[in-house]
Structures are given as C-alpha cells and as structure tokens.
Amino acid sequence: MQGRSAATKALALACAAHFLVLFDVSVMTVALPSIQADLGFTPASLQWVVSAYTLAFAGLLLLGGRLADLYGHRRAFVGGLSVFTAASLLGGLATTPAMLITARAAQGISAAVLAPLALTMLTTTFPEGPRRTKALTIWTAVSLAGGASGNLLGGVLTEYLSWRSVLLINVPIGLPAILFGARLLARRGAPRQRVRLDLPGAVLATAALTLLTLGISQAHTHAWSDLDTALPLLGGIIALAAFMVVEGRFAVAPLIPPRLLGLPGIGWGNLAMLLAGASQVPLWYFLTLTMQDVLHYNAAQTGLGFLPHAVVMLLVGLVLIPWLMRHVQARALIAAGALLAAMGFWWQSGVTPDSDYLTGVFGPAVAISFGGGLLSTPLTTTVTSGVESADAGAASALMNTTRQFGGAFGLAVVLTITAADTTDTPAALADSYGNAYQAIAVILLALAALTPVLPALRDTQHTVRR
Known part of the structure; x- marks a missing residue:
C-alpha cells in the first residue's frame, strides 16, 4: 500500500481528470439552442453534438482501459489530456456542424483514455474495504457534480460570453493539468511489457455502438422498417457479433479478459450500469430544452x-x-435510489408552461438527484468488486463503456417517443418532453427490478487482499 500522501494526490488527480471528462458530457447541453x-x-x-462525444467515448473505452494497463498511467494521462485539450480548442473555433462534431468526437476519444485511468488509479491505490469505499464516494460525488455543474457553468458562459467559451475553457485548465500529471505520475505506473493492442476489437466495438445508436435515433424521424433505420441496426448487430468472435478466438490481448466475465459483479452489474447511464444523459438533454423552450429561461437561468x-x-x-454503505447492502441502496429517481422523473413529466420553479424544476430535481x-x-462498488489489479483498467473501461453507451443509447431511445419540434407551442413541447421523462422513469424501474440478482455487498464484508 502506498503512503497516504501519495494516495491522496492520486485521488485528487483521478477526481480532477474524471470531473473534466464528465463536465464535457453535460456542459454542451445548455448551449445547444445557441449552437x-x-x-x-x-x-x-x-x-x-452530445452523441459524437458519448459514442466515441463509449466505443473506445475498452481500448483506453487497456492502454493504461499496458503502457502506464503517466503516458496514458499526458497523452489523453493533450488530445482532449487540443480538441477543445478545435471545437471552440468550429465554423460548421461537421467541424464541431469532429472536435467532439476527438474529445470523446481522449476521454476514453482518461476515464478508465482515473478509476484504475483508485482501485490500484486503495484496497477493497472502507478506504476504497471512501475514495470511490469522493470520486463518485465529484463525477456527479461534474455532470451537474457542467450545465450550471455552461449556462453562465453561454449567456454572458458565447457557446464557444464552454469548449475553450478547457484549454487553460488542461495545460497546467498536463504538467501536474506528468510530474506526479513520473515515477508511478511504469509501463508493462508491451503487448499488441486489440485494434480490431476496438474498431468493431466502436462500429457496433455507433451503428446501433444511429439506427435507433433514425427511428425518431423514420419508420423502424425504413432502410435508414434498419440498415444501421443490422450493421450494429453484425459488428457486435464480429466483436464477440474476435475477442473470444483471435485477440492476443482481448479488451475484455475472459476471466473478468466470471466475476459476480461484472455481468449483471454492468447491465445495471447501462440502465443508470440511460437515465442520466437524457435528463440533461430534455431538462435543458424544457427550461428554455417551455419555461422560457435564458441560458444563465437554465444553468442555475x-x-x-x-x-x-x-x-x-x-x-x-x-x-x-456500512449498514445497508449495496443492492438495496441501488434499488431505493432507482425508485426515488423514478418518482422524481414522473413528477418532472407534469411540467407545463405555467409551472413555477419550485414545482417545475426544484422539487423533481431534489428527488432525481437524491435517488x-x-x-x-x-453501483460502482458492485461493478469493481473482486477485480485484481492486473485487470483494473479493463474492468474500469467496461464499466464506463456501459454507462456512456447507456447515455447515448438512452437518449436515442427516448427521442424516438417524442414528437417535439422547435416550432411547436410551449404546451405541445411540454407534453412531448413529459413523455420523455416518463420513459426515463420506466428505465429506472427496470434498474430497480434488476437489483435482486446483484451481489450482496457491504463494507464490513470486504477484506484487504493486498
């Protein structure tokens, strides 16, 4: 076990990196109308603008997690954050939709390296038990705050500066963070023996996730039987099947080591993580539109x-x-949180143009966020329990993949049941967005129903195995 000072610095750096990654998932949502x-x-x-980031993020997370495992924390951190900072500059200077989407995809690619690295640093620094739970609690709280504060700061920057500032702000943050990370991690996380990366697996995973999401998003404007919808879905299914074959038979260093799949928290836990992710990104997306299109808030008010x-x-x-976590099983807390959040979304679905802030935003927000x-x-503790240090990056990447793909996939699914158009009246938009919130509530009810098959974990059951 490393010294407490080194562990504290690792925790701080991991939280900072993950905050920046999740901050950029949500920071763009308030700026969408201006963009x-x-x-x-x-x-x-x-x-x-949202999905290009989350899909590149989700599709390459498995590869990104292995990069940290095979080539060391320092190289992965400095390289990932350098690309992220450069892509933020490109996006802030974008003059066309294609240029902005390209920049967002590049941000997602680099985030796919940073996100699993952040969690790997924690799981390899803190052994299972109360200390790891405390570290994961701080990490998760900072992550959740990153998503929420992205909307807050994005609204203020968009209103008083420009939507471009929500991307350009990453440049003065990223440059000193690169230098700090290079210095802190200089003698840590030494590269292992070089192993050929599973590039075919990474390409197939990205293609599968992108095509499946594209197909479902096309159902928003086309019938399910339409070729614009059916072909991407078919291509995604074929790419997913090919990925499974490559990983199981041909990959020298598979993105998902087979030994991970035998752990009790990996299979069901990642399905639960996918459902949790499917409720988060649609929240930021639709609540932003609700506050601006239905309640007529400006960007700053929306952020607040x-x-x-x-x-x-x-x-x-x-x-x-x-x-x-010391007194209640993890799966019981997951179920209670999912049910409470579902109630909040159902409450949120009743918003109308005449709703005030307390009943139309604040009340549902408390229930959703508490849950x-x-x-x-x-849920994070469940998915990472029992994983050895050698597989920490792969397990972290798999968890982040399911969560981020859940976000993009959930947004695409929820969009298919809405009929909103920016030319609709506020009342019609409120009805459409209300359908979206009810769909998210159903997703959370499915998460609650899944919890009985998750492992029964509690902090007092963990043992130190270092």
Whole structure:
C-alpha cells in the first residue's frame, strides 16, 4: 500500500481528470439552442453534438482501459489530456456542424483514455474495504457534480460570453493539468511489457455502438422498417457479433479478459450500469430544452436551474453514502435510489408552461438527484468488486463503456417517443418532453427490478487482499 500522501494526490488527480471528462458530457447541453442557431444544425442532427462525444467515448473505452494497463498511467494521462485539450480548442473555433462534431468526437476519444485511468488509479491505490469505499464516494460525488455543474457553468458562459467559451475553457485548465500529471505520475505506473493492442476489437466495438445508436435515433424521424433505420441496426448487430468472435478466438490481448466475465459483479452489474447511464444523459438533454423552450429561461437561468442537482448529489454522496454503505447492502441502496429517481422523473413529466420553479424544476430535481446520488457509489462498488489489479483498467473501461453507451443509447431511445419540434407551442413541447421523462422513469424501474440478482455487498464484508 502506498503512503497516504501519495494516495491522496492520486485521488485528487483521478477526481480532477474524471470531473473534466464528465463536465464535457453535460456542459454542451445548455448551449445547444445557441449552437443550433449559430451553426445551422437541424433538430434531428443537434443530438450529435452530445452523441459524437458519448459514442466515441463509449466505443473506445475498452481500448483506453487497456492502454493504461499496458503502457502506464503517466503516458496514458499526458497523452489523453493533450488530445482532449487540443480538441477543445478545435471545437471552440468550429465554423460548421461537421467541424464541431469532429472536435467532439476527438474529445470523446481522449476521454476514453482518461476515464478508465482515473478509476484504475483508485482501485490500484486503495484496497477493497472502507478506504476504497471512501475514495470511490469522493470520486463518485465529484463525477456527479461534474455532470451537474457542467450545465450550471455552461449556462453562465453561454449567456454572458458565447457557446464557444464552454469548449475553450478547457484549454487553460488542461495545460497546467498536463504538467501536474506528468510530474506526479513520473515515477508511478511504469509501463508493462508491451503487448499488441486489440485494434480490431476496438474498431468493431466502436462500429457496433455507433451503428446501433444511429439506427435507433433514425427511428425518431423514420419508420423502424425504413432502410435508414434498419440498415444501421443490422450493421450494429453484425459488428457486435464480429466483436464477440474476435475477442473470444483471435485477440492476443482481448479488451475484455475472459476471466473478468466470471466475476459476480461484472455481468449483471454492468447491465445495471447501462440502465443508470440511460437515465442520466437524457435528463440533461430534455431538462435543458424544457427550461428554455417551455419555461422560457435564458441560458444563465437554465444553468442555475441545475444547481439543486449538483448540491443534492454532493451532499448525498459525501454525507450519507459512507454511513449507509456500512449498514445497508449495496443492492438495496441501488434499488431505493432507482425508485426515488423514478418518482422524481414522473413528477418532472407534469411540467407545463405555467409551472413555477419550485414545482417545475426544484422539487423533481431534489428527488432525481437524491435517488441518483444514493445509487451511484453502491453501483460502482458492485461493478469493481473482486477485480485484481492486473485487470483494473479493463474492468474500469467496461464499466464506463456501459454507462456512456447507456447515455447515448438512452437518449436515442427516448427521442424516438417524442414528437417535439422547435416550432411547436410551449404546451405541445411540454407534453412531448413529459413523455420523455416518463420513459426515463420506466428505465429506472427496470434498474430497480434488476437489483435482486446483484451481489450482496457491504463494507464490513470486504477484506484487504493486498
């Protein structure tokens, strides 16, 4: 076990990297109307400002996790953050939709290296038990706050500067972080013996996730039997099948080592993580549109509207979860959090143009965020339990893949049941967005129903195995 000072620095760096990654998942949502007006996005193509990031992120996370395992923490961190910073600069200077989407995809690629590295640093620094749970609690709270504060800061920057500033702000943050990470990790995480990376597996995984999401998103404007919908779905299924064959028979260093699949928390835990992710990204997307299109908030007011989400998630994660994890099974907390969040989304579905802030935003936000904060750390603990250090990067990448793909996939699915158009009246938009919130509530009910098959974990059951 490393010294407490080194462990604290590793925790701080891991939290900072993951905050930046998740901050950029949500920071763009409040700016979407401004981006649409400035660059000429159509309503159907606007989702790709969000999905280009999350799909590249999800599709390459498995490869990104192995990079940290095989080539060391320092190289992965410095390389990943350098690309992320450069892509942020490109996106901030974008003059066309294609240029912005390309920059967002490049951000997602680099985030696919940073996100599993952040969790790997924690799971290899802190052994299973109360210390790891405390570290994961802080990491999860910072992650949740990153998503919520992205909306808050994005709204303020968009209103008083420009939507471009929500990307350009990463440059002065990223440059010193690169230098700090290079210095801190200089003598840590030495590269292992070089092993050929599973590039075919990474390409097939990315193709499968992208095509499946594209096919479902096309169902928003085309019939399921239409070739524009059916062909991407068929291609995604074929790519997924090919990925499974390559991983099982041909990969020298598979992105998902077969020994991981035998762990009790990996299979069902990642399915639960996918459902949890499918509720998060649609929340930021539709709540942003609700506040601006239905309640007529400006960008700054919309950003401030997300403040309760950040505050409640932080309070639950930092104050309640450490105590609850010592007394209540993780799967019970996941179920309770999913049910509470589902109630919040159902409440949110009743918003109308006449709703005030307390009943139309604040009340549902407290329920949604309390439930989300309640389930996040127990779910992360479940998915990472029993994983050896040698596989920490792969397990972290798999967990982040399911969560991020869940976000993009969930947004595409929920979009198919809405009929919103920016020319609709506020009342019609409220009805359409209300359908979206009810769909998210159903996703969370499915998550709650899944919890009985998850491993029964509690902090007092963990043992130190270093």
